[in-house]
Amino acid sequence: MPELPEVETIVRDLRPRAVGRTFTGFQALTAAPTPVRDMTPEQLDAALRGRRIESIERRGKYLLFALSGGLTLVAHLRMTGALLHRRPTDDADAYTRAVLSLDDDTELRFADLRRFGTLRLVEDATQALGRLGVEPLGPEFTAERLARLAGTRTSAPVKSFLMDQAVAAGMGNIYADEALFAARIDPRRAAASLKKAELKRLHGAIRAVLEQGVANRGVSFRNYRDVAGNSGSNQYFVAVFRRTGQPCDVCGMAIERVKLGGRSTHFCPRCQR
DNA sequence: AGGTTTACCTGTGAGC
DNA sequence: TGCTCACA
DNA sequence: GTAAACC
Numbered sequence: 001m002p003e004l005p006e007v008e009t010i011v012r013d014l015r016p017r018a019v020g021r022t023f024t025g026f027q028a029l030t031a032a033p034t035p036v037r038d039m040t041p042e043q044l045d046a047a048l049r050g051r052r053i054e055s056i057e058r059r060g061k062y063l064l065f066a067l068s069g070g071l072t073l074v075a076h077l078r079m080t081g082a083l084l085h086r087r088p089t090d091d092a093d094a095y096t097r098a099v100l101s102l103d104d105d106t107e108l109r110f111a112d113l114r115r116f117g118t119l120r121l122v123e124d125a126t127q128a129l130g131r132l133g134v135e136p137l138g139p140e141f142t143a144e145r146l147a148r149l150a151g152t153r154t155s156a157p158v159k160s161f162l163m164d165q166a167v168a169a170g171m172g173n174i175y176a177d178e179a180l181f182a183a184r185i186d187p188r189r190a191a192a193s194l195k196k197a198e199l200k201r202l203h204g205a206i207r208a209v210l211e212q213g214v215a216n217r218g219v220s221f222r223n224y225r226d227v228a229g230n231s232g233s234n235q236y237f238v239a240v241f242r243r244t245g246q247p248c249d250v251c252g253m254a255i256e257r258v259k260l261g262g263r264s265t266h267f268c269p270r271c272q273r
Numbered sequence: 274a275g276g277t278t279t280a281c282c283t284g285t286g287a288g289c
Numbered sequence: 290t291g292c293t294c295a296c297a
Numbered sequence: 298g299t300a301a302a303c304c
Contacts, residue, residue, distance in 0.1 A: 001297075001298070033282085061298075078298045079297065080283085095283090114282045114297085116298065130299070156276060165299085172298070173297095222285085222297075262278065263298095264296075 002077045003061060004136070004170030005213030006224050006232065010083055011058045013227045017085050019056055021102040023048040023067075028098045035081075035098055035110050035119040047071070047121055048100070060132045060169030064125050074120050074128040075110070080223040081117030084109040093229065113223060136168035136206050137214075143203035150191040150199060158194060158202075159187035160261035168206060174219055174241045177266045178209040181240045186272045187265045188258065212237065240266040 002010070026048045028034040028041035036044050052068040063083070065073040075083065084093050086109055088101075093111045098119065100108040110119065122128045133149075134140040149167050150158070161167060162176040171179075180187045182205035185198055194202070218224055218232030221242060225231060239249055244257040248268040258265050 003298090076298080078281095080298095112282095113284065114298095116281065118299095154275070160276080163298095261276080 001079050001172060001174065001221075002081065002218070002224055003172030003175055003213070004058075004210055005175070005216075005234065006218035007058050007061050007063060007077070007170070008214050009217045009226055009232065011056055011063060014063075014083070014085065015056050017106070017227065018053050018065075018102065018108070020053065021104055021106075022050060022052045023100060024103050025049060025101040026098065027101075030097050033115055035075075035112065035115075035117050037118050037120040039121065041098070044119070044121055048073070058170075059125075059129060059135075060165055061172070062129055071121055071123060072125040072128070074118075074122060074125060076118045077112070078114070078116035078118070080113040082111045082223070082225045082229075083227055084111060084225070084229055085227040131166045132169040133164075133166045134169065136170060137210055141168060141203070141207075143200045146203050146206075147194075147196065147199045150194055153191040155190050155192075157187060157260050158185060158189050158191045159263075159265050161191035162206075163261060163263065170210075171206065173263050173265075174221075174238065175206075175209050175213060177241045178238055179205040181267060181272060182209055184271055184273070187260060187267050240268060242266065 026045040034041055053065050054068060055066045057064045063075040067073060087106055093109050095111045095113045096109045097112050098110040120128045153161055159176055162171050183201040185202060213234050216232055216234035219234040220231035221235055240255050243255045245254050248255060248271060251270045253268055253270040255266055256269050
């Protein structure tokens with residue numbers, strides 16, 4: 001599940017490989033549903049041909065390809081998507097749903113086991129993005145802002161609060177659990193009940209776990225792969241995620257798992273209160 | 274309105 | 290081993 | 298992971 005650090009890794013790897021290249025075609029390889037939204041694959045092919053990639057940016061978990069002529073190709077990998085940079089003659093990648101051809105005899109393969117990922121071509125990038133808050137690794141993400149947002153919630157658990165993209169764009173299930181462990185906060189606590197000192201710890205923890213994720217090129221529990229098809233290594237450094245029943249590294253207590261907002265949530269019942 | 278559940282799709286792994 | 294179910 | 302449906 002690509003979250004902020006995984007998407008950031010993809011964007012950084014893609015820039016030297018794809019910026020300056022021109023699209024020579026688009027092809028959907030599987031029957032509907034294809035990743036393409038709001039138009040047919042044929043329309044996307046026609047619209048993409050001849051457009052140069054001016055820049056590649058990340059916003060939350062979205063990838064933004066700024067193209068010549070003012071259009072933006074917006075990709076979202078959802079749960080199991082990957083963007084592989086290959087040559088047409090390279091071995092096939094499993095679950096490749098679409099191929100974007102470039103003018104240097106390479107291609108971007110959009111692989112996606114569960115088919116939740118999306119691709120859309122828009123004039124204004126913001127129209128393809130959901131309701132997004134500030135970038136948690138950017139200067140606008142402050143403890144004060146986090147506290148203000150937490151105060152607007154009533155009963156929602158802080159875990160669900162963190163998963164809301166309008167709070168900190170790019171946070172996902174893994175890094176939310178890890179941030180709450182690092183901040184020693186029980187994920188079941190109501191967001192509005194957090195004390196100032198706790199929010200300050202949480203703010204720092206969010207930054208720390210995301211930065212560590214980027215440094216380790218992301219988490220690969222199952223499907224995540226970078227543009228070369230390689231795994232990240234951050235899964236070796238997680239404290240609680242998918243460690244149900246295993247001893248906490250800090251106190252030795254068994255990690256517990258509960259369901260919060262429909263998502264599995266992992267925490268140490270002794271360290272997090 | 275905020276919060277929670279469900280739908281979208283396909284595969285893996287655990288338990289019986 | 291094969292089937293079902295929870296989970297991602 | 299996200300958006301729509303449902304309390």
